[in-house]
Amino acid sequence: MSERFHTERGRRSWGRVVDAEHRIGRAQTPGSVEALFASAKAAGLSTLAFGLGRSYGDSNLNPGGSLIETRGLDRFMAFDAAAGTLRAEAGVSLDEILRVVVPAGFFLPTTPGSRFVTLGGAIANDVHGKNHHGAGTFGRYVRSLTLARSDGAVQRISPETHAELFAATVGGLGLTGIILDAEIALTAIPSALIAQRVEAIRNVDHFFELAEVRAAEHEHTVAWIDCTAQGDRLGQGVFSSGDWASPGGHEAHSGRMGPSLPFDAPAMALNPVTLRSFNALYRWRQLSKPGLSTVHYSGFFYPLDAIGHWNRLYGPRGFYQYQSVIPFDQARDATRAMLERIARSGEGSFLAVLKTFGNTPSPGLLSFPMPGVTLALDFANHGAATLALMRDLDAIVLAAGGRLYPAKDGRMSAHAFQESYPDWRKVEALRDPLISSAFWRRVTHHDG
Numbered sequence: 001m002s003e004r005f006h007t008e009r010g011r012r013s014w015g016r017v018v019d020a021e022h023r024i025g026r027a028q029t030p031g032s033v034e035a036l037f038a039s040a041k042a043a044g045l046s047t048l049a050f051g052l053g054r055s056y057g058d059s060n061l062n063p064g065g066s067l068i069e070t071r072g073l074d075r076f077m078a079f080d081a082a083a084g085t086l087r088a089e090a091g092v093s094l095d096e097i098l099r100v101v102v103p104a105g106f107f108l109p110t111t112p113g114s115r116f117v118t119l120g121g122a123i124a125n126d127v128h129g130k131n132h133h134g135a136g137t138f139g140r141y142v143r144s145l146t147l148a149r150s151d152g153a154v155q156r157i158s159p160e161t162h163a164e165l166f167a168a169t170v171g172g173l174g175l176t177g178i179i180l181d182a183e184i185a186l187t188a189i190p191s192a193l194i195a196q197r198v199e200a201i202r203n204v205d206h207f208f209e210l211a212e213v214r215a216a217e218h219e220h221t222v223a224w225i226d227c228t229a230q231g232d233r234l235g236q237g238v239f240s241s242g243d244w245a246s247p248g249g250h251e252a253h254s255g256r257m258g259p260s261l262p263f264d265a266p267a268m269a270l271n272p273v274t275l276r277s278f279n280a281l282y283r284w285r286q287l288s289k290p291g292l293s294t295v296h297y298s299g300f301f302y303p304l305d306a307i308g309h310w311n312r313l314y315g316p317r318g319f320y321q322y323q324s325v326i327p328f329d330q331a332r333d334a335t336r337a338m339l340e341r342i343a344r345s346g347e348g349s350f351l352a353v354l355k356t357f358g359n360t361p362s363p364g365l366l367s368f369p370m371p372g373v374t375l376a377l378d379f380a381n382h383g384a385a386t387l388a389l390m391r392d393l394d395a396i397v398l399a400a401g402g403r404l405y406p407a408k409d410g411r412m413s414a415h416a417f418q419e420s421y422p423d424w425r426k427v428e429a430l431r432d433p434l435i436s437s438a439f440w441r442r443v444t445h446h447d448g
């Protein structure tokens with residue numbers, strides 16, 4: 001075994017269900033990726049890029065194989081304020097990008113709910129944000145990227161020069177090679193503040209009414225749903241919408257972290273009673289704030305980043321996240337059926353999120369977003385009961401023509417994946433033969 005990799009136990013992704021041993025290599029320069037590929041090959045190990053580990057399930061894990069950590073690829077290469085473009089290495093985090101571009105009057109074209117993700121990870125999952133209904137996914141703003149493959153090829157690719165490989169790489173779960181750097185288009189912002197509107201959602205029907213109206217009016221929308229509510233109140237929650245405020249300063253977010261959960265919460269902490277109490281309290285707190293206010297982008301886009309290691313909240317056995325999208329014509333009935341099943345189970349999350357995706361096509365062959373309604377929930381890992389609940393939800397999602405988000409998944413069946421992502425074979429054909437992941441082996445039954 002080459003000295004370039006060392007064994008580490010306890011490598012987990014964000015949901016912390018899988019706790020696996022890996023050979024770990026750290027890429028510090030673009031050239032070291034080539035050397036790590038050679039080491040993995042010599043040792044007979046498959047490999048996979050690992051960014052900041054913010055994928056929830058097993059798509060960023062490769063137990064029994066190796067991981068190439070990309071955080072050392074953290075150089076900014078070019079920032080063109082006139083053109084509104086940024087080129088940076090793939091291990092730079094969105095947090096670091098915002099510190100550079102916000103004071104200059106720019107923001108990311110779209111952002112996920114955590115800024116502690118790398119540029120490479122954001123591209124490999126073709127992430128979406130609260131402005132999907134207008135902006136589409138992150139991959140739409142990638143002008144070009146540099147891709148290293150294990151045969152030694154290092155190519156600069158763009159939608160114009162390498163259409164197929166680009167479409168397989170954006171949203172491609174790291175399977176086509178290691179992204180060394182990327183150039184992205186930024187969005188000019190009038191200030192670092194968001195004019196926010198917060199209002200109550202009475203039930204599922206009311207969500208659908210509000211979502212349609214507010215998505216037409218506002219750049220950013222999202223809803224939090226109380227997944228313990230039943231009957232007439234099924235789907236009750238809080239709807240937030242927002243737009244960049246003008247005027248205001250361009251102060252980037254603070255570098256100070258809030259409190260951090262120092263250890264796993266005891267398994268007792270999450271039960272139907274605490275879940276109901278939390279949900280009632282959270283709703284009350286949100287709705288007791290003024291309906292209209294101006295807030296910093298950090299609170300609007302990244303509320304969970306304020307609590308370090310919040311993923312320990314679900315106890316030592318970890319948790320699954322379950323994120324689905326259902327086409328609009330089936331969405332109301334399917335969402336209602338899912339929420340009913342979850343409320344009956346007594347399981348469910350502190351934070352259940354509902355949002356509409358717009359019609360802008362996603363650029364990746366495996367991109368998750370499609371027009372429809374997306375629901376994201378956390379389920380503490382209670383073993384068989386939790387898996388049975390999610391299998392029931394799968395049946396609702398598949399029957400409605402929907403699909404699940406690979407970045408959040410840790411257990412969907414090969415059937416569910418292959419039925420809902422028919423283009424997976426095109427990605428498999430372009431997969432770098434040295435690269436594999438726990439997720440990919442599970443959903444394709446591929447042992448490589």
Ligand SMILES: Cc1cc2nc3c(=O)[nH]c(=O)nc-3n(C[C@H](O)[C@H](O)[C@H](O)COP(=O)(O)OP(=O)(O)OC[C@H]3O[C@@H](n4cnc5c(N)ncnc54)[C@H](O)[C@@H]3O)c2cc1C
Nearest residue numbers: 051052053054055112113118120121124127128173174179
């Ligand atoms: C609190 C929270 C909120 C979130 N909200 C959203 C949201 O609103 N929308 C959304 O879409 N997602 C969301 N996510 C998911 C998160 O944005 C994605 O999983 C993101 O891709 C994680 O990036 P990462 O750097 O941590 O990558 P990792 O999780 O380490 O890896 C993700 C994938 O990218 C690949 N990869 C990483 N770096 C490279 C590289 N250089 N080259 C090739 N492949 C690479 C890996 O192999 C893996 O397949 C959220 C996650 C959290 C924890």
